[in-house]
Amino acid sequence: MILSVALSASLALTGSPAHAATKPVTFQGFTIQVPIQWHAKKEGVNLRVITGVCSPQAAECQSFLLGGPQAVKYASEGGPYRPDQPYHPSSGVTECVPVKKYxxxxxxxxxxSxxxxxxxxxxxxxxxxxxxxxxxLNVASYTQRVWYVKAKKVIVVDHWKTPGLGGILAKAVWS
Structure with a gap:
């Protein structure tokens, strides 16, 4: 009983996740609404949306990448994006995202799909x-998720299984 009262009070004060505060992030003709604590950072012509911690043991911060025509053009070992290959823009070996020593x-x-x-x-x-x-044996692995909108030459790359990202992208507004 005490737990349910505390949970109810907590939700009343902070709002449920469905009603969490958001802010717009605009890139390459579309706008998405992201949680207010996330922040966007330019990476050349791309935009990285930082969603969590930046661990010194990881190759990148918890985040996802928004890429436009240049990211699509150089998405596969320096060549154009290939849907049958993971996103890998460099021609060299890349660091493992969660554990950069590998x-x-x-x-x-x-x-x-x-x-x-x-x-x-x-x-x-x-x-x-x-x-x-x-x-x-037993070395780290990670999941890479890629959304590619061919008609708009837009690619989104997520190495952290960012919770709710598919739903956020589904609600994108194109200008």
């Missing part, structure tokens, strides 16, 4: 399981 290894496609990316737009959604080092 190199990324093999990637296995988990699933591919169509996803809503705002009214009137569809994205090709692909999820990859990336092993951090195929030569060692």
């Amino acid at each position: 190199n990324s290894g093999q990637a296995t496609r988990v699933r591919t 169509k996803a809503v990316f705002g009214a009137g737009q569809r994205a090709r959604f692909t999820e990859w399981k990336v092993s951090c080092d195929g030569s060692e």
Whole structure:
């Protein structure tokens, strides 16, 4: 009883997650609403949305990348995005995202589907399981999720399984 009263009071004071405060992030002709505590940071012509901690052990902060035509043009080893390959813009070996002391290894496609990316737009959604080092046992791995809107030359890359990101992108507003 005390727990349910405390939980009810907490939700009354902070609001449920469905009513959490948001702010707009605009990129390449679309706007998404993200939680107010997330922040956007320019990375060249791309935009990285920081969603959590920046651990010194990780290769990047908890975040996702919003990329436009340049990110699509150089998304696969310096060549154009290939839906049958994970997003990997450099031609060299990349660090494992959660544990940067290892190199990324093999990637296995988990699933591919169509996803809503705002009214009137569809994205090709692909999820990859990336092993951090195929030569060692019990080494970290991570999931790479990619939304690609071919008609708009927009790509979203998430290495952290950001909770709710698919729903946020589904509600994107295109200008």
